[in-house]
Structures are given as C-alpha cells and as structure tokens.
Amino acid sequence: MAAIAQNQDQAAFAELFRHFAPRVKAFLMKSGADASLAEDCMQDVMATLWRKAHMYDPARASVATWIFTIARNRRIDLLRRAARPEPEDLPWGPEAPPEQAEALALQQDTERLAAALAKLPEKQRSLVQRAYFGDLSHAEISLETGLPLGTIKSRIRLALDRLRHAMT
Amino acid sequence: MTDTHHTAPDDVLMGYATGTLSQAFDLVLATHVSLSDDARARLETFEALGGAVLCDLDAEDLDRAAPAPDSLQQTLAKIDGAAPAPRPTPHAKGLFPAPLQDAVGGDETAVSWRAVGGGVKQCVLHSDEGGIARLLLIPAGREMPVHSHHGSEMTLVLQGAYRDEGGRFARGDLEVADTEITHQPIAEPGEDCICLVATDAKLRFRSLLPRLAQPFIGI
Ligand SMILES: [Zn+2]
Numbered sequence A: 001m002a003a004i005a006q007n008q009d010q011a012a013f014a015e016l017f018r019h020f021a022p023r024v025k026a027f028l029m030k031s032g033a034d035a036s037l038a039e040d041c042m043q044d045v046m047a048t049l050w051r052k053a054h055m056y057d058p059a060r061a062s063v064a065t066w067i068f069t070i071a072r073n074r075r076i077d078l079l080r081r082a083a084r085p086e087p088e089d090l091p092w093g094p095e096a097p098p099e100q101a102e103a104l105a106l107q108q109d110t111e112r113l114a115a116a117l118a119k120l121p122e123k124q125r126s127l128v129q130r131a132y133f134g135d136l137s138h139a140e141i142s143l144e145t146g147l148p149l150g151t152i153k154s155r156i157r158l159a160l161d162r163l164r165h166a167m168t
Numbered sequence B: 001m002t003d004t005h006h007t008a009p010d011d012v013l014m015g016y017a018t019g020t021l022s023q024a025f026d027l028v029l030a031t032h033v034s035l036s037d038d039a040r041a042r043l044e045t046f047e048a049l050g051g052a053v054l055c056d057l058d059a060e061d062l063d064r065a066a067p068a069p070d071s072l073q074q075t076l077a078k079i080d081g082a083a084p085a086p087r088p089t090p091h092a093k094g095l096f097p098a099p100l101q102d103a104v105g106g107d108e109t110a111v112s113w114r115a116v117g118g119g120v121k122q123c124v125l126h127s128d129e130g131g132i133a134r135l136l137l138i139p140a141g142r143e144m145p146v147h148s149h150h151g152s153e154m155t156l157v158l159q160g161a162y163r164d165e166g167g168r169f170a171r172g173d174l175e176v177a178d179t180e181i182t183h184q185p186i187a188e189p190g191e192d193c194i195c196l197v198a199t200d201a202k203l204r205f206r207s208l209l210p211r212l213a214q215p216f217i218g219i
C-alpha cells in the first residue's frame, strides 16, 4: 500500500489486484450483484483503493479490512441514492506515523482471525458470511461467533489512543 | 456498572459494519461512533471480521467471480490521470459531529426547527421506508409522553441530558429501544436537550392523545 501511495507503483497495485479483485467480485456477487455489475463495481472499488491509498492507516486496519469497507460502501451506494453516513475522520498528523510493529501485529491478527473463521463449524461460518453479504438483518445476527475478536479490539483501541494523544 | 456511558450494543454495531441498517440508523451510528472511542474500536473490530470474510471466501465462489481477462487494464484505465482523492476537509468543531453536519448542512444554527407542541421542536433529516431520522429539541425539564414502540428506536444525545427507565443519557450516549421497552424520557433541568432519533415504525403512545403526542403521530 505504501508503494502505491508514495510512488504510484503499478506493479504493487497489480499484485494487490490479483489477490483482491476476485475476492471483491465474489463478495459483490454473494451480496446479490450479477457478474457484469460485480465486475464493474469491483473495478470501481480497486480504483478507489488506488486513489485513497494515502489515507490508509495500517495501524488501524489490515488491507483486507480496508478493502472490505470500500466494497461495502460501494454496495450501499448502489442500493441508495445517498452516500452512507460515515463517522468523523480521526486526523493523524505527521507527528504520528503508524508504528511498523503495530501495523504488522494488526495484519497478523487479521490473518489469525481469518484462519479462525475458516475453522469454525460450517453452520456458524456460513452465518457470519451471510451477515457480511447482507443476508441477515442486524436482529438476526448471532454474536456467539467464538472468534478471537478481543485481541483485534484491544489493538485497534491502542491505535485510537495513539491518535488521540498525537492530537493533544 | 456505571451509568455514564451508554453505547451501541454489539449486534447494532455489527449491523452498521455489515451495512444492513437503513440510512436513518446509519446516520445515528455514524454520529455515535464519532463521539465514542469504544464504539469506534468495536466497529473497526467488526470491520476486521469483514476483512477476514473477504480472505475466507470459498474456492468455488472465487472461481465463479474470476475477473474479466482485461480487468486490470480496464481498472488502470479508470485510474489513469485521476488525482489522489482529497482528504475530507475537517468540519468546524461544534455540537454536531461531521456526519450530522453533512445531513443538516451545517451545525445547530442551520437546523430548521418545527414546533410540535409543548415547546418541543423537531427537524426531519431523512425519511424512507427503512426509517426516519430526526433531530428533537426537548426544553429543559420537559417530560415526554410515556410510549412503547412498534419497531426500533435509537436516541443519541447531543446536548443536555435526559433520564428514563433506562438511566441517564448525556452527550454521546445512545439508547436503543424496541418493542419490549416502554419509557418516558424526561429532560434534565438546565440545558435544553437535543437528540438525534431514528425510528423504523410509528411510536405507540400509552395514554390517549397525550398533549405532546399528537404531532408525532402520522409523521
Ligand atoms: Zn487475503
């Protein structure tokens, strides 16, 4: 991501594209889009990733997480005429560059989370997936996922504290 | 447990993360998260789970979703010459966090209030089949009618405070009420209470036509 943000590195982008383009397209198709709409939206999502690369904070989200939020918002934009209301941005100045170690740890936690998701009993795993494909209303979402969400939460909490302190 | 921080329950935050809430409730959640670091950390946790779902898709789904042969070239063509997206310009610090300022078109001085009786004022910000989001101004000390709910109601306090059967709610606090809850919010004396309220069905008032209720009915 840094290579894309700082050097407009097309080779780095192509590598991300190979990994994520099919995932974003599959996500959109599982969410109800047909193949040609999903293809077009996936290209928009990947183009957004390029244009917003400089706003990505690796201490707060893995690349997969960040792409998920862009794809989710694109899906919502398709369904509504208005853009989805987003929380206020937490500005982070040059004083608070993301810590390499923090960013790496978050990336590893996300990978552990994905591995744990893959190991869930099929019924539970499919419930989580359906929630994210937009198949379940929030009232139907079961929270007993058995997934190690706590470690990621405390990691994000630290990153938010870092931002808050940098601003005061 | 202290009574000072009322925040969104996990299922609601997960609904916001997965994008399954309606626009009216999205506005309340976006505004709440802007005011609560705890809610923000939990939201980003559920978004991390979304990233994990993206990484854990089934092989056959990925095969069916293979990008078009010239997909990368088309995407690069879309990008070609496009300037990096500008960082969102920071909003003036005020009573309303950024997403609410966007919905109102300014801070609280830009709200076009409409009197609905008893000194209570409201301003509808968004309305569709998924729900209604409105700002409500309850004069300091005023009692709202006792009511229960046909659907969900989320109330986020922006200024002042109110009390009801669920406790005390002040700036940044979110109260979630559903069909099981009957309550009577009472604004605290001192400052007028300004809330952002989303509902997905009409409220059900217990007494027949309480003084304040009538104007709300049929909205
Ligand atoms: Zn991945």
Ligand SMILES: [Zn+2]
Binding pocket: B147, B148, B149, B153, B177, B183
């Ligand atoms: Zn209520």
